[in-house]
Amino acid sequence: DGGITQSPKYLFRKEGQNVTLSCEQNLNHDAMYWYRQDPGQGLRLIYYSQIVNDFQKGDIAEGYSVSREKKESFPLTVTSAQKNPTAFYLCASSPPGHRDYGYTFGSGTRLTVV
Amino acid sequence: DAKTTQPPSMDCAEGRAANLPCNHSTISGNEYVYWYRQIHSQGPQYIIHGLKNNETNEMASLIITEDRKSSTLILPHATLRDTAVYYCIVRAYNAGNNRKLIWGLGTSLAVNP
Numbered sequence: 001d002g003g004i005t006q007s008p009k010y011l012f013r014k015e016g017q018n019v020t021l022s023c024e025q026n027l028n029h030d031a032m033y034w035y036r037q038d039p040g041q042g043l044r045l046i047y048y049s050q051i052v053n054d055f056q057k058g059d060i061a062e063g064y065s066v067s068r069e070k071k072e073s074f075p076l077t078v079t080s081a082q083k084n085p086t087a088f089y090l091c092a093s094s095p096p097g098h099r100d101y102g103y104t105f106g107s108g109t110r111l112t113v114v
Numbered sequence: 115d116a117k118t119t120q121p122p123s124m125d126c127a128e129g130r131a132a133n134l135p136c137n138h139s140t141i142s143g144n145e146y147v148y149w150y151r152q153i154h155s156q157g158p159q160y161i162i163h164g165l166k167n168n169e170t171n172e173m174a175s176l177i178i179t180e181d182r183k184s185s186t187l188i189l190p191h192a193t194l195r196d197t198a199v200y201y202c203i204v205r206a207y208n209a210g211n212n213r214k215l216i217w218g219l220g221t222s223l224a225v226n227p
Contacts, residue, residue, distance in 0.1 A: 042219055
């Protein structure tokens, strides 16, 4: 079945460390997105990519970096510059123009700084 | 993209219809209404979307008022597994600037036995 796979499901990081969250999709979608969700809040866009080798900052890109070397993959690196990285991170993808089904989301990665 | 207003929480008895309202009074003519739901600690799931006409699929029905300033998501026979946060979002189709997709706090629906 097609879908989006995020790994790991849970991730613990020491302060000052960079960590990379994986996001892989086999839906042949062009666009991919990273969102952050904090308790009791809506999703906030970190980065998005509409084609390979191109990506744009979202509303809260500071302290994060991404790459899009392959259509299927859009990893997110949470750097030590991110002051409050503990959150639930969601990856999504969509076909061109969003067609009929909008975004497809992964199951998320919960990052905790210890 | 237009912002939306939803009640923070609602209750529904199992087996009854759940009607979730959404106000989007500043919606533009080319903006679609999308509904997603998020079960605790999972990624949001697409439910349905529409522009002007009412829509129905295997999960739900979407009723959009004639002036398009509000809509209602209907789950015809709610089950315990429908307990989730439901998000109403309006966005332009084929919009190039995805930065303006705004996710609110949604409606937390509790389906009770």
